[in-house]
Amino acid sequence: MPAEGSKIYLKNHHKMQPVPFVIYADFEAITEKIDTCQPPNACSFTQTYQSHRACGFGHKVVCHYGQSYSKPVEIYRGEDAVKRFIQEMFEEVKSLQSVMREHFNKPFKMTAENEIDSQNSSSCYICGRKYKVGDENKPVTDYCHIRGKYRGSAMMIAT
Numbered sequence: 001m002p003a004e005g006s007k008i009y010l011k012n013h014h015k016m017q018p019v020p021f022v023i024y025a026d027f028e029a030i031t032e033k034i035d036t037c038q039p040p041n042a043c044s045f046t047q048t049y050q051s052h053r054a055c056g057f058g059h060k061v062v063c064h065y066g067q068s069y070s071k072p073v074e075i076y077r078g079e080d081a082v083k084r085f086i087q088e089m090f091e092e093v094k095s096l097q098s099v100m101r102e103h104f105n106k107p108f109k110m111t112a113e114n115e116i117d118s119q120n121s122s123s124c125y126i127c128g129r130k131y132k133v134g135d136e137n138k139p140v141t142d143y144c145h146i147r148g149k150y151r152g153s154a155m156m157i158a159t
Contacts, residue, residue, distance in 0.1 A: 125152030
């Protein structure tokens with residue numbers, strides 16, 4: 001736990017950028033009793049008394065860039081729920097990759113206003129760090145590779 005009054009800063013700024021699609025999924029399971037003997041105290045403090053058998057799942061695809069690319073909730077119940085879930089996820093990935101290729105591959109278009117903003121920027125729009133003369137972390141123009149729109153001036157971290 002941090003000390004009172006201290007601050008925590010986000011270090012993984014690349015995780016702030018939205019992803020085009022998110023799949024929310026949930027499994028349902030039936031718990032089945034397991035007959036076991038008591039484990040010896042020297043080996044374990046955990047006693048297994050039930051197992052979970054998947055019996056169904058639900059999932060929903062949500063698009064960050066527009067509800068028209070999101071999909072309704074899909075629900076499945078059956079003995080083969082795990083196998084069916086994996087198959088459906090592979091199918092979803094193929095479908096979403098197709099949408100990405102067809103609709104989310106726009107060329108970058110920098111407007112005059114974007115150019116002025118980029119040139120006059122004194123700090124990274126993602127992490128907020130100020131640019132310094134002679135700093136090895138140079139400012140770069142960041143844009144959305146999906147929509148082709150300017151995001152802001154960002155700090156390129158030298159590797």
